[in-house]
Amino acid sequence: MTQWTEGTLFDNIDKFASALGYDNAGVILPLASISWDSPSDRDAFINMITNKPAVQGPQTDYMSHADQKVQVK
Amino acid sequence: MPAPQKPATTPSLPGKLSTRTDGGPASKQAVKRMTGMAYGQNQDFENTEASAPMAKATPVQAMTPSAIAGAAAKAATPAGPAGAMGAGGMALPSLTGPSQRPNEPVTTPAPQKPSVDPRIAENATLVQRYMPDLLAATSIPGAPDSYRQFVNYLARQAAPVLNAQAAPIQ
Numbered sequence: 001m002t003q004w005t006e007g008t009l010f011d012n013i014d015k016f017a018s019a020l021g022y023d024n025a026g027v028i029l030p031l032a033s034i035s036w037d038s039p040s041d042r043d044a045f046i047n048m049i050t051n052k053p054a055v056q057g058p059q060t061d062y063m064s065h066a067d068q069k070v071q072v073k
Numbered sequence: 074m075p076a077p078q079k080p081a082t083t084p085s086l087p088g089k090l091s092t093r094t095d096g097g098p099a100s101k102q103a104v105k106r107m108t109g110m111a112y113g114q115n116q117d118f119e120n121t122e123a124s125a126p127m128a129k130a131t132p133v134q135a136m137t138p139s140a141i142a143g144a145a146a147k148a149a150t151p152a153g154p155a156g157a158m159g160a161g162g163m164a165l166p167s168l169t170g171p172s173q174r175p176n177e178p179v180t181t182p183a184p185q186k187p188s189v190d191p192r193i194a195e196n197a198t199l200v201q202r203y204m205p206d207l208l209a210a211t212s213i214p215g216a217p218d219s220y221r222q223f224v225n226y227l228a229r230q231a232a233p234v235l236n237a238q239a240a241p242i243q
Contacts, residue, residue: 002213002214003213003214003215004213004214004215004216004217010207010210010213010216011220013207013219013220013223014219014220017219017220017223018219018223020106020221022223022226022227022230023190023192023193023230024192025191025192025195025196025199025200025227026195026196026199029199029203035201041178
């Protein structure tokens with residue numbers, strides 16, 4: 001079986017799910033289906049819409065990012 | 074001599090002074106002159122209006138007070154034929170009728186409807202279509218844990234919705 005490859009459909013799903021939140025599968029799958037020119041282009045798009053770099057990891061909800069922005073020290 | 078199909082109208086002369094020759098009412102409205110225009114500037118408007126004359130307006134019949142009262146009484150009838158039935162055939166209450174909830178204070182809030190996240194049903198549809206492929210990808214060597222978590226989350230979240238859809242209708 002082939003190795004997990006950067007830039008494939010499932011890698012795109014992983015990146016968008018981590019960036020947008022697991023509840024937004026209706027947005028994640030269409031975005032992951034786009035034939036991005038390169039993983040860096042895709043990550044730049046994720047960075048643009050979430051204002052955070054694309055990382056793989058646990059669920060990160062974009063709404064919680066918005067909450068963090070308005071926190072006053 | 075037959076009567077003309079499109080009789081001429083004479084807006085400047087009312088009633089008996091009209092020069093209409095056909096003996097019947099005009100089928101089109103007469104051109105009305107606009108007032109307040111500077112000298113010589115009304116011709117364009119008249120030409121434009123005359124190029125597409127409006128159909129003769131139906132005269133409005135004034136209602137007598139008894140007719141108005143009869144129409145109001147007909148509309149206030151709960152089992153009226155039209156206008157008194159709401160969606161689904163349920164009779165709408167009258168504005169002036171007695172309260173349908175006499176023992177309920179007017180400040181009682183409306184009952185809360187259960188809020189259902191529409192994304193759950195949407196995710197369930199996606200899971201039904203793509204879950205076999207998504208699951209197969211979890212076994213790819215090197216698949217990140219975050220991807221597996223996402224697939225597990227989708228399957229766990231969509232399971233109740235899919236089970237409800239598969240349940241037989243009673």
